[in-house]
Amino acid sequence: MARSFVNWSGSLSFTPAEYAEPADEDAVRALVRRARESGVTIRPVGSGHSSSPLVRTDGILVSLDRLAGVVCADGRATAGAGTKLNALGEGLYDAGLAMDNLGDVDYQSIAGATATGTHGTGLGFGSLSTQVTGVRLVTGTGEVVEIAADRNPELLPAARLSLGALGVVTRMTLDVQPRYQLHRRSWCADLDWTLDHLAELQHTNRNMDFYWYPRSDQTQIRVLNRVDTAAERQVWPAEGRARENRVGPTHRTIPRHRDLRFEEIEYMLPSEAFPACFAELRRRVRERHRRIVGWRVLVRTVAPDDIWLSNAYGRPTTTIACLQNTSLPYEEYFRDMEAVFRQYGGRPHWGKKHWLTGRELRPLYPRWDDFQAVRRRLDPDGVFLTPYLARLLEQP
Template sequence: MVRNEASTALDTAAASTARWHNWSGGLAFEPAVVARPNSVAELREVLRRAADRDATVRPVGAGHSSAPLVQTEDVLLCLEGLPVGVLEPPRDGQAWVGAGTRLHELGEHLRRYQLAMPNLGDVDTQAIAGAIGTGTHGSGRGLPSLSAQVTGVRLVTAAGDLRQIDAEHDPELLWAAQVSLGVLGVLTAVRTRVVPSFQARRREWGLPVDECLATFEDLLAVNRNVDFYWYPRRDDAHLRTVNPVDDDPGPERVPASGCTEDRVGPSDAALIKRRALRFHETEYFVPAPAGPACFREVRHRIRTRHRHHAAWRVLYRYVAADLAYLSPAYQRDSVTISIHQNETLPYREFFADLEPIFLAHGGRPHWAKIHQLEGRPLLARYPQAQRFLAVRERLDPDRRFLNGYLRRLLDL
């Protein structure tokens, strides 16, 4: 698809051509056109005209993903012009939210209804469509990923048709849509479970890393949210907990020096960490019982091979099992181990050297982060992969939403 054809084909929506960069700067490409529809009607027309030109379309939200999921030489579809926020009054503990709504804005929208998300990840720069489409998660026993909280989606297919998928009428189709990588259609709205809004207390304190591992299960049992960071160069750790202020078990095993952070605020603000620096990341989900052993091997390898350039921390979290076909936590409680590296430092060889450890422990990679697993070796780790692929074939038989990376990833 050449540039002038793309612009002509998509003249129903605001469009431009420019080199596109993801959040970390590790991914850059130049699509033929960037389409910015301002309504669902415009979105439908964009997709119909892209189909007429046999163009690949990749939807993009905030561009927080480190993996090349959105890369395309054809049409990059931005959702920022579509309706955001809470789209209709919430009911029965569920709310319809615009797919392009950024997570850092969603908390404020929900608070107007005295509601909150059940959980959030470590950062909140993503659009909710991208967050659920890749299995983004927080940490806590009994708390699954954001995708697992989704009870319905509205999407536009490659043919430009409107489709609503929900748990009541087609739960199996929803299990495919909960973590879809943007290959089933373009999400316009997401129905997610919500909880009454609450004030939460966030604490953080330093501990030896071995003590974090030894006490992690006990802390999971009494705290709503718990995780820890390990700092390779210092070889120490910071433990973090978040609890409702009216159901707070209080700090445990805090050293005499006290907490390095102790603050109270709305739950969405307490769950995330603001950062000015940007980073590259790889992350794997391993079965929860394998978490400590896997972490110890990762720690040993970083200390013996990479400590001189491993400038960033390693994050250890817990995610409850769910039923989404492509969820890395499918049918198993998981420990996730995230390796970060500053955006200005080398990272690919570093990440690749740790990957065999994750794979040996039964790991599944986070879809939005950097990894080398593709095709059959990747899909073999997902018992319902073929069911997902059957849904994909049904909704997008012409493979309009597949770029080269996704074709390799999904063995297509």
């Protein structure tokens, strides 16, 4: 069945030769084997939130929507690959459980979110991929592989964030916590005040991020803390204007609903490089782009991890994301910001706009070649390797 695909922002659209919605793992295996035999590529797709062309294929596009559902037992959670984060949150909550951290939106699928390195914020929290303890996938040969600490553990650092290049994930096991409540607050402040107090804000709150609005030079600061934990001394701007003050479970408190569509570029920087990088970004935005920058710039933190293609691999990370309304031009602005990010050792978010290829990416990831070896082992015929992925992963 042919069917056009359009991503969330509307910037990516294509018509694969076939659009498939398998209802079970056997159907996924049959699709992969057929693609391999006919010499076409096959790509899994979640909710389509990513704006990079990771899912684009002229072959078979596989929706994971019917591979959904949550099973909780003995304090552990297993979710079908197509389970949306909002449904996952509700299923965990009903079982008395919760994810340790979440990103800014909840309409992504769990497999898509982890495959692209989706993250939230907080000095003590890694990306969603760090909460993955097991993966079940269909490889490029149509075989099923279980990956966990006690089964093929050597594959886990690659499978937790794989860009969909190792196979079609059908099920994931997640590290979860007893459910808890978070207190969410936000307020507005001058940018200079925010930067002066940034380290204190980050260290005295469980989760903290801020938006910078270039045209006003104001920020919106957002913090979240557990209601069952004594909060450390809080720092507040003397002239700050409160925007939000509410309490709720993690999955209803961390993500936010988004009515307006936008394009986005986000880079993950070594935290020590953030002050200089942000200063240069601020200068360029105000001098070159302020006229067309209609949206905000988001700053978050991510803890280091040991996942091979993780943007936070091996280093405390501060992220900078530039957002632009879909009705406004973005490429000149984003490319200029990318030049700044690269100057300070940034790694691009896999699911957002960037213009890097394998030539520029390989030096940024110490375990790049190890990931490639696993990819070739699980997909020896390149069933999942579209032209875009080949440029991303293999361009010398």
